Amino acid sequence: MADVITSREKDYAQWYLDIVQHAKLADYSAVRGCMVIRPNGCALWENMRRALDDMFRETGHENAYFPLFIPQSFLAQEAEHVEGFAKECAVVTHSRLMENPSGDGLLPDPDSKLEENLIVRPTSETIVWDAYRNWIQSWRDLPILVNQWANVVRWEMRTRLFLRTMEFLWQEGHTAHETKEEAIEETLRMLEVYATFAEEWMAMPVIRGVKTASERFAGAVDTYCIEAMMQDGKALQAGTSHFLGQNFAKAFDCQFQNRENRLEYVWATSWGVSTRLIGALIMTHSDDRGLILPPRLAPTQVVIVPIFRKDEERTVVLEAADRIQAALRAAGVRVKVDARETHRPGWKFNEYEVQGVPVRLAIGPRDVKNHKVEMARRDKPGKEIVSQEGLPARIGAELEDIQQHLFDRALEMREASTRCVDDYEAFKDTLDRHGGFVWAHWDGTPETEARIKQETKATIRCIPMGADKEPGKDMLTGNPSERRVLFARAY
């Protein structure tokens, strides 16, 4: 074995980094905290993007593009927003470089200092709402349902490939509405889109909920989220949808004439998911051998590895491989034949396991003669000899089964790591011994929340949606609580 992936048991964080690098998803770059997304990672992101983009379209959204640069003064216009993002902004101050007069290298030319600094967008609410002011006059101009695919920069102290990088790719939806009700409806609709995507495409079960005030997006009235559990029992926020109220409309003076002929501020939402989802995908499904991809998102769903020695074998084997590939492709399967003679079959088997290809077919002279093919599933050990007859239907069924199996397995893992606790000592003990999700009562105050976070490192991931109220007592203060909330240590 050439490259060995650290086992999860030995060092989970290292395992994660090994997967990212050995599966050739991403690499470190010359810039601290920024990553190179390699073709494997990019193909995965493109598949996610395609699926999400279709869902956005189906719910009536259009894509647009706003500038990378935002005037510094824009950020200051919404008080909470600036508070949240000012500490992590990349700032552009000059437009030119010159040779350093006192040595080698370059310097920003002092004469090129910008009249107003520009910040590299950490998120686009401000520049979007500055534009919306010009787009919206009357209730007839609403709603505006816009999404953009973009990169953003947040100057993070500490980074981790895909989970937290200084620059990341994401989509951000920004919508404008006539009424509060409509905006809230949109916020929840998009949360549901994210949840559906996570569960049906990523095979990653999520909990839908609303954030507490302290975890809320800077400038939002309410932040809804989907929370997933990783294999190490830590929570990962996988997507957020914000009801922004009229905060940004007020900050950017965006009013419209309503149906009663009165001026009113526009109601807003924003929502986003990022390349962080790739990190979530890895930590939900993969194993000690490498990446495991759900078939619906896998760039390559089936790889065919031909096996031969002699020239005459090569001819018949490759012919059979190509024929199978054509049949699968006609059935809509993303399939490739790896006929490279620079690598041997065993090498390829390992390579595709590390890269997470859901199904591998191997075909040699023996199989050609018997009209069979050897099939191996990435999500299960072992392999099976199957007939070439009816192969496309069989593979289609296997891919669906893998997708379902991954979801079931992830859900089972999550349920096994989810506990109800009523007593604070038991709460701490549960977190230390098992991690995972803990349902517990909270009195609703930021003080209690902060104290629990400080003492246990656990945060309230969300107040769940759709769960029945269950009166109880806060585990710390004993004050009354309406329902249990979801606690976990998080990424």
Add this chain to the structure above:
RNA sequence: CGAGGCGUGGCGCAGUCCGGUAGCGCAUCUGCUUUGGGAGCAGAGGGUCGUCGGUUCAAAUCCGGCCGCCUCGACCA
């Protein structure tokens, strides 16, 4: 910003404690045998040891400064 670690052929590392002029694996090249789970054997090429300075007959190794990156923590999607 705090704590730790690392910087040595393209990649991954040993050598540093105890100073003596650089080694291993992978990759590359050549030849033969191989090809159904990361091929084997034989041979070959490739490094001013992050950087600047100091000690010494002699520094990858000891001392000091600087730079960079990674991991863990505080902050965060």
